[in-house]
Amino acid sequence: YILQKKLCFTEPLRIAINKAYYSALWVIGTLMGARPNVYSDLKISGCLDLEDKTIVSEEHKGRDNRWNLFNDRWIAIPIMIDAIKVVELIGRKVFQNTYVFANTFTLMPDETNTPMGNLTHIVEKSFSVLMGVSSKDINSKLNGYVFRHSLAHQMYRADVGLPVISYQLKHIVSATEALARKGKVSQTTLGYGGIANQLISVEGKSVDFRHEAELEAVKANFDPNGKYMGGKADEHISKIKKFFNGCMEAGYSEEEIYEAMVKQGLAIINVGSGYCFGGVEDFDETLPCIGGLRCNPVRCHNAVVTKANAPRWREIYLSNIKLVGAEGYEDRQDQIAEAIEESKRVLNYLGEELI
Template sequence: MESLYEIIDIKELMEDRFILHSNHPVSRKSKFGDECWDFTDENNKRISTIVDSKLKINWLEWIDKLPPLILEDTKALAFFFFKCPSILTTKVKTSSKGYKPNTVTAYISNFLRFIHQLCLNLTITLPEHSQTTLLNSFSDITLSDIEEHARKHIYPKEVINNIKYCLKGLSRPIVQKYIKGNIQWNVYDIKNLHFPTKEADTVKANFASKPLPDDYFQLLSKNATLDIIAFLKQINIPVESKIPNNYKNKLKCFFNKKSLKIMFEQYIYIREKEREYCIKFNKRTSHTSEMKNQFYKEHGIKIKDFQEMLTRVHKAALFLLIQFTGVRYSEAATFKVGCLKEITADMYVIRGTVIKNQASNLPEDIDEWVACSIVRDAVKVLEQISRFTFNKYLMSNNFSAVLNVREAPYSNTSINNLLSSYAAEVDVEEQFSYLHKDSNGKARRIVNKENVITVHRLRHTLALNLIRAKLGIPYISYHLKHVHTALVAREKINNVTLGYGGISNELFSEPSAIKQAREEQVEELYYPDSPVAGGINKEEYKARKKEFFQGTIVDEDEFNEIVADLKRNGAPFADVGLGYCGGKRDIILKNGTKKSPPCIGQLKCNPIQCGNAIIPKSKISIWKRVYKENKEKLLDPHFQYVRTEIQQFVNESKEVLENLGVKVSEL
């Protein structure tokens, strides 16, 4: 970000040697006394993805809305955000480098709006019918005023955090030396201040960092894969993803056309002509109407329908790019056309820029994310789309970039909404979404509150699944194997980092992900009432669990304590995909003889026949797939030569599902 002048030594402030004056610089372009603080920097590519409005604080727009003393004191607070952050925060990185301009502009803007609303609430009408606020400075605002205002207004959680941070900042002793108002609250008052929150914010907070459920993750991964591979094949671009056989027979064909190559090139030509006319007349025109009519006559497809198909493919590519790289929004926003690089034979990376916790004077595009095959295909799709958007950013919408306006990526909110929109679109069975009718009676699917997708949530999803891989749990998605393989290969090339965009340490040591992976095992294997299937004697296993807990605990607290200990240390079972294995021990038969377990190779467990195997409820989705796929094969003449074996798989999977409480007749 903006590389500001030197941070003020806190000793100068404490010893009253620092004087705040109007000519004190706050950025390369602005001084403290300016009506607008401008942090834009054409030479700093690291802020090129941030719109100018988020890099400016326009004090002038508040002159008629707030008392002068309140506005001046807020400017002083904003100054210390940049020049002496150590008096506002205990975070080492922030206190040594200063807050980033776009962070401060958000804090200050939300705070000013809050204070403006507070002033309006404390307004009186004068005899001549004019209105004036009762507030003159921060000295006139009491904690009771703030509490009453907080009770009556609902703000988003992020805004509440910004407001409270500024209120606490004003109460800091050093800040009070440089402001006119006598603050009537302290840090602890504000810390305990209660703001009502929106229900949506509460739901969002509960699920913001929670990985996607396995079924949801599978649904999105599979549909997105089918979408982009179908599109690439139809426009004659080589596909790098070697998809599983069970994907191939479900590959779609957009518009039932073998090829869309000619149509796609004609569509790009129309968009290019629209662009030319816009440049020539400096406005949108309808000069391409005849071309669009001709497109319909020639192909029988309306431009609008073709655009909708491209929008779906665009969403699918963005999902795959974000999900299987684990990027933060700020990092994904830096990916541009040409960012995919081959660094060694069969080793590809995406080059971009890590923004968080990084110095602003570092060059851009020096950070790398491994690109497995599906990510490379997603990038190909996004680069094709950029041909008619004239926007170099991969994370941008599929409309043409606005003339005479700097190219920019999607905002964080926009990309999150787009990802949720795609989820609703592909969830035709409405497992994770529902049909919503607007005021005009128009119906559309939207995802349930707990299934809203964000870039941040996808990052946690990837982290959890890579932790699962590290703990020996097989991948629940085909693509995760390729991500993990690429990571391991990258590690061999570079011992310093796994090359995963600087987040490898988080992904492979994230305490919450390790904790969650272990909790999943323990809850399924040890909770007394958790259903299980498999070759193990289920009744004997349940009885052993019940006996263990009854003989060990007398109340719920002790039960929770034992389970917590199991979660900390992990369960002594290996996840083998279809179930859990208690170890490759010989199985002792009733007559006392030993029998080798029916394992058929690494991760090729045969759990329904093995006395070491346990199949918990979380494996239902996998066994449903085994059941459905083998049922389909029974009807396929190509598999008649192994019909007996397939029927056995069907019977075994049916037995497992019924033991786990699934009504197979409804599948």
């Protein structure tokens, strides 16, 4: 009875420790975007190079690595460094693990720790714990590539460019002639999982990162049931509803309309921070509009913004906060203060938190 009582008392602590550990693994996995075998071989001791701020691992993609000639590095941003430190504290000291990606059962003193042959279980378990759902309720098939696919998608959405994506995913160009000859990147070199073709393809039939990101943008900015802010928000929603009603009366479904919008390139018109609904003959002394950050309802009554614009304005707010009083920016403090105030007003207008 006493032992049972002690176990009941420590159970919440065990759950909390496991959740912290799984959270750290998820951060490391999603921001590295490595192959499953890299995660399996990643050792707690020596994987973090604090001097260069990188995570170091032996990459075995079909290569003879007996002489350690192919050690790969991933840039470790602060949250990844913190995650590694959590794994060092919990994984090594509590669970006695040798490897970063390992189970949460403490090893016996004479037990040998070996790398995991398959990451499916730990990925499913991590997702289940972090989302608070049962493994049976997970509809998607999760495996060791989920981190890699997720990072590739998010990097495309952030428009970081193919060279950055290729470097992070550890693919290099070895067929430059094919680039010129085919007008695209070989799927077996620079294009991880065909991402090069996906980045430049417009007519591709398969669902790819570009298509998914553009479809998401269209739905965020042209949803007839969405919420929009700005002086011309009512006019914007009215035009959208009129357009959708006409198309649906012609027999098109809502999803088909969205797909047509993506095909016509409507996802890329939101190049600034909002839409311009000028188009009137009244004289406006602020014209010509230079677009960009001036396109917001705080500065211009013609602008319309949505919740989709909030992350960009939050980034502007936070990046300028860091420059207040910073060395080398003494002559720009007025502009910095103005940018902070304007981004703050836009976020408040959208009903968004500053941080």
